[in-house]
Amino acid sequence: MTATDALRIVLLAGGVGGSTFATGLRDEIAGRGGSLTVVCNTGDDLWLSGLRLQPDVDSMLYALAGVKDLAQGWGRAGDSRRVADELAAWNVGWEWFLLGDLDLGAHIARTSWLREGLSPTDAIARLQARWDLGATLLPMTDTEVDTHVVLDAAGTRMHFQEWWTRHRARLEPVRFENPGIAVSVPAPGVLEAIAAADVILVAPSNPIVSIGPILAVPGLADAIRAASAPVVGVSPIIGDAPVRGMADVCLRVAGVPCTAAGVAGHYGARGADGVLDAWLIAAEDAEAAASVDDLGITAHVEPLWMSDAARTRALAVAALRAAGI
Template sequence: MTTDDLTVSTRVVLLAGGVGGSTFAGGLRDEVRERGGELTVVCNTGDDLWLSGLRLQPDVDSMLYSLAGVKDLRQGWGRAGDSRRVADELAAWGVGWDWFLLGDLDLGAHIARTSWLREGLTPSQAIARLQTRWDLGATLLPMTDTEVDTHVVLDSGRMHFQEWWTRHRARLEPVRFENPGIAASVPAPGVLEAIAGADAILVAPSNPVVSIGPILAVPGLADGLRAASARVVGVSPIIGDAPVRGMADVCLRVAGVPCTAAGVAGHYGARADGGILDAWLIAEEDAAAAASVAALGIASHVEPLWMSDAVRTRALAVAALRAVGH
């Protein structure tokens, strides 16, 4: 399949989490929708947490706001033009984390979600309701309906991933990352069906360890990717041996993965060798790594990977879809 083959029957599945994933999803949505296709995004829920009595789903909401066109592009997360009167009031009462500020509009989404969960809806059903507010041009699915929040294990104890990432900015050296309960989880309704019926499966340039890692750790999900008839194409989150955003280098070091385009490709592995990838997009700055990627049994494609504006982001999405056919 090439991008020119996209028709109304073309079904694209994207595995994604974090800022990079939501940014890439916007360009991909625009390309797929223009060509009459269907996009399903399987979102990481390992970042989820309970805070101030509310269920937060940071990666899901980042994807929701990005596709809705209401994300705060300056900070990369949350709602554009938001205020923080409620957060300030909660801080005055000593409730929640004063370093984890949530905007008023963002809190509205968290309150709505929590209300529906308290009424008996599953996370999948709550997310389905949230996304009806806007014309997203995509269907959002959580990786699982099971609560599998990411914990960071340190020599001194453990903490929630959000505290380690947001408060401490990954400066505390972790021993490992865990998702308690994930071994007993199952893919959310519709996830395996979307993968099995896809014409193209893409892995976003998200953090390989804490964004894509939890998705692949849900029992049956990686097997579904390996059994899919569609080719699986990933986009490197590493450019010039450095993460594009965030502290992914710390996460990779803990996982024993080199912070290079080829290193992450090897981490995912070739589908022909028990991994998940058929092809891997690497940056022009990392063109010298193409041979190393190919040696893994993964087709390498050298492309401009910087998503510095909507035009470049969409061009990257086109390149990823093109790689599905090669």
């Protein structure tokens, strides 16, 4: 890069942690005159009540638009539930999967465009055109690769959203699957953004069910390994516990220790067929820095709690600094 080049950042993200981090990153990049492309997890997607839902995409959309319900971490701020209550009266949908009226508007618009023949990439482009997000959102793939939770050796399964939201991850799974992902391809623009990036960041999202499906799309992890940009990840684990949600259950099922070093080892070093060059860990996990370094990944100890906008932006600055920017 030269002093006149515009900084190009690619972020792999999903979930609440990913959307929160993206807001601070967007604000910092905007101050530097750069651009942000977010490759969103679509493994959480599902069909419900005849509508196509993309929870991680929408969380990212609402967060960057400044309309996310910050109290619950997802959905639209100030939303109401008249339509959801009416659907419940007809026994349609999942009564435990709360969808507000404004949120349903996005799902209806998306589904309408998909049924008209638009791709998920094109539908997301239309959704984000409503607001000045300061970023470009891309799905990881246009292929439907919803996450299934396999509960036993007989293959009993349910959709990830039911396991996560209704059962709060209390049912012990055998494994997670994304049917169809082996034949999926990266969505249009994803590989080009990775190849052109000055920095590639991995958000503090669930490593197994948010970042895992992104990296499982054929060709995507290879593109990251081949990129000229440094790859920096932010640990979603602080003090041997997930910052939010039930990521510890997902990690246990995948055989990954619920530690900052354990997740770093799961992603692996780019020099050893993994994807990371550097890894941000919390001060609470500073003793793990040597173990991360031993993996061939450079550890950076930083404050990771994104408790307000200033701290979130400071974390983005730290991630860019770890990339030499």
